[in-house]
Amino acid sequence: MTAIPVRRTRGSASRALPRPGAALALGVLAILLLAVAVVSSTVGPAGIPLQRLAAALGLTQGGADLVRDQLVLWSVRLPRIVLAAMVGAMLAVAGAVMQGLFRNPLADPALIGVSSGAAFAAASTIVMTDRLVPLAALLPVDLLPVAAFLGALIATVALYRIATHSGRTSIAILLLGGLAIAAMTNAGLGLLVYLANDQQLRDINFWLLGSLGGATWHRVATIAPFLLVTLGLLPLIARGLDLLSLGESEAFHAGIAVERLKRIVIVLIAAAIGAAVSVSGVIGFVGIVIPHLLRIVIGPGHRLLLPASALLGAALLLAADTVARTIAAPAELPIGIVTAAIGAPFFLGLLLRQRTLVGL
Amino acid sequence: MNAALDACEITVSAGEKLLLDHVSLRVMPGETVALIGPNGAGKSTFLRVMSGELRPDHGAVLMQAHEIGTFSPAALALKRAVLAQSVTVNFPLTVAEIVRMGAGGRQGAAIDAQIERALAAVDLDGFAGRIMLTLSGGEQQRVHCARVMVQLACGEAENGPGVLLLDEPTSSLDLRHQIELLSAVKRLADNGTAIVAVLHDLNLAAMFAQRIVAMSEGRIAADGPAAETVSDRLLHDVFKVRIPVGRTPPPGTPFVLPHAAV
Numbered sequence: 001m002t003a004i005p006v007r008r009t010r011g012s013a014s015r016a017l018p019r020p021g022a023a024l025a026l027g028v029l030a031i032l033l034l035a036v037a038v039v040s041s042t043v044g045p046a047g048i049p050l051q052r053l054a055a056a057l058g059l060t061q062g063g064a065d066l067v068r069d070q071l072v073l074w075s076v077r078l079p080r081i082v083l084a085a086m087v088g089a090m091l092a093v094a095g096a097v098m099q100g101l102f103r104n105p106l107a108d109p110a111l112i113g114v115s116s117g118a119a120f121a122a123a124s125t126i127v128m129t130d131r132l133v134p135l136a137a138l139l140p141v142d143l144l145p146v147a148a149f150l151g152a153l154i155a156t157v158a159l160y161r162i163a164t165h166s167g168r169t170s171i172a173i174l175l176l177g178g179l180a181i182a183a184m185t186n187a188g189l190g191l192l193v194y195l196a197n198d199q200q201l202r203d204i205n206f207w208l209l210g211s212l213g214g215a216t217w218h219r220v221a222t223i224a225p226f227l228l229v230t231l232g233l234l235p236l237i238a239r240g241l242d243l244l245s246l247g248e249s250e251a252f253h254a255g256i257a258v259e260r261l262k263r264i265v266i267v268l269i270a271a272a273i274g275a276a277v278s279v280s281g282v283i284g285f286v287g288i289v290i291p292h293l294l295r296i297v298i299g300p301g302h303r304l305l306l307p308a309s310a311l312l313g314a315a316l317l318l319a320a321d322t323v324a325r326t327i328a329a330p331a332e333l334p335i336g337i338v339t340a341a342i343g344a345p346f347f348l349g350l351l352l353r354q355r356t357l358v359g360l
Numbered sequence: 361m362n363a364a365l366d367a368c369e370i371t372v373s374a375g376e377k378l379l380l381d382h383v384s385l386r387v388m389p390g391e392t393v394a395l396i397g398p399n400g401a402g403k404s405t406f407l408r409v410m411s412g413e414l415r416p417d418h419g420a421v422l423m424q425a426h427e428i429g430t431f432s433p434a435a436l437a438l439k440r441a442v443l444a445q446s447v448t449v450n451f452p453l454t455v456a457e458i459v460r461m462g463a464g465g466r467q468g469a470a471i472d473a474q475i476e477r478a479l480a481a482v483d484l485d486g487f488a489g490r491i492m493l494t495l496s497g498g499e500q501q502r503v504h505c506a507r508v509m510v511q512l513a514c515g516e517a518e519n520g521p522g523v524l525l526l527d528e529p530t531s532s533l534d535l536r537h538q539i540e541l542l543s544a545v546k547r548l549a550d551n552g553t554a555i556v557a558v559l560h561d562l563n564l565a566a567m568f569a570q571r572i573v574a575m576s577e578g579r580i581a582a583d584g585p586a587a588e589t590v591s592d593r594l595l596h597d598v599f600k601v602r603i604p605v606g607r608t609p610p611p612g613t614p615f616v617l618p619h620a621a622v
Contacts, residue, residue: 103450103451104450105450239465242457242461243461245449245451245453246447246449246458246461246504247444247447247448249413249442250442250444250447252412252433253411253413253440253441253442254437254441254461254462254464254511255433255434255435255436255437255438255464256433256434257432257433257434258433295451295452296452299452299453299454299457300451300452300453300457301453301457
């Protein structure tokens with residue numbers, strides 16, 4: 001049983017894709033993040049020119065403005081810069097990982113209700129704390145990120161159960177299921193708004209729009225463990241997510257412990273989203289824009305895509321936050337508005353270009 | 361000689377319905393087996409049990425004398441590979457990246473050469489840098505075949521020849537590539553790999569396999585050499601059609617031409 005040999009097709013078929021190496025890509029992204037951080041440190045209502053920035057950081061001899069610069073830099077600007085970078089990294093990584101889990105580049109934690117789940121849990125904690133003060137005071141940990149983590153975890157598990165059946169994910173069900181979860185949590189948030197007092201109302205509004213305005217070193221320290229867990233789990237799941245892009249059965253056939261992988265991935269998403277939401281509210285579209293841009297340039301392999309997403313997510317959210325706090329200074333735009341204004345048209349464009357992914 | 365794959369008394373039920381009813385199959389190294397049968401006969405379910413993906417309610421699958429449930433997924437991947445009917449990929453992965461996934465994270469010049477050989481074996485040399493999403497369905501299927509061949513080669517390097525399970529591997533291929541893919545699979549059998557393929561096309565099955573196992577309603581209805589198994593009676597009893605089986609000139613491979621039935 002043989003086929004007649006036919007001349008092989010060559011020519012344009014052998015054109016290889018030029019993709020940058022891992023070291024180059026991560027190096028460029030790290031430099032970008034550093035550059036954005038330097039720019040962000042200098043601008044704001046109380047500007048710190050570049051030469052005074054070096055002094056305030058203790059790198060050079062300071063002048064007359066040293067004390068004021070140091071105060072602004074260390075207690076206002078740096079915590080916010082660090083927090084924005086951490087939140088951006090977690091949002092972008094959670095997006096990339098979630099897209100790997102659902103095998104589709106259209107999945108985004110903010111879009112499909114996971115962030116809403118976290119925000120609802122966090123807001124419930126605020127309103128209930130009044131009644132639970134004695135209990136909360138006994139706990140050694142900050143309740144807010146833990147509650148947000150649990151809210152994100154429940155939403156992610158629910159979504160997975162809804163959208164995936166015997167190893168296959170329907171992106172239509174995923175998006176619609178996410179819509180339903182977001183609607184439910186929004187109803188819950190509405191109820192909380194009704195129950196809340198004035199101070200609580202202001203705090204809840206902060207979740208609905210997304211803002212990094214309340215950045216402090218305390219908040220940085222609160223979510224640092226979540227960031228470390230998120231980044232620490234990445235090497236464990238990169239190859240599994242690559243194979244998962246072929247399907248759950250195929251990943252198992254190729255040697256991946258799929259159930260274990262999915263559990264790690266879901267915990268990672270919940271940790272990243274829960275921590276990000278607990279300090280910054282719901283910031284959408286970072287998780288969808290960043291991984292998508294990176295896949296075009298460095299390819300979809302998760303070993304590089306995940307750390308690169310962390311770096312670019314950090315840089316871009318920091319840039320967006322810098323815009324949000326300076327464009328209408330001294331007033332501040334909620335950053336969620338900035339990311340949605342950029343991200344929503346991007347998402348629509350993605351949807352139109354990749355209709356096949358949603359079954360059109 | 362130890363069987364490469366030994367499925368004993370496999371029973372699987374879904375609610376009240378018995379999908380597989382005490383099905384047994386022993387495949388020796390280097391043997392090529394075609395699983396045939398009408399839709400819903402339990403072929404794909406049986407294949408899923410043999411791959412270790414579906415745990416049977418009763419019975420056991422042994423590979424190299426060990427129950428497959430005792431292997432970790434990574435260890436199992438070095439003993440058997442599976443080629444599914446169709447696999448969709450939504451990310452812009454290149455052909456080379458997908459074929460490399462068969463290597464289970466192994467790197468090096470030997471793996472690179474292995475990938476090149478596998479792509480050549482499925483008539484895709486020169487496609488390594490192409491984006492998978494831009495290929496035709498048949499080309500994509502051949503890429504996955506190359507991936508599975510790399511996986512088998514890695515397993516063979518560590519454990520000796522393994523088992524290859526195929527579920528309708530040719531359904532998206534044109535005639536030439538159907539023949540080429542099955543020829544490439546047959547060459548794997550010549551090296552000692554045991555092959556079990558679910559095939560709908562009885563003519564391809566009769567040409568490809570030394571042994572044909574016909575399934576019907578969750579049981580094995582016939583099991584034997586292709587020349588004896590594909591018969592008028594099998595077509596009538598199992599496939600419920602009345603078509604006489606023809607014979608090629610020697611070696612007398614049976615063929616089925618549904619001319620009178622339509």
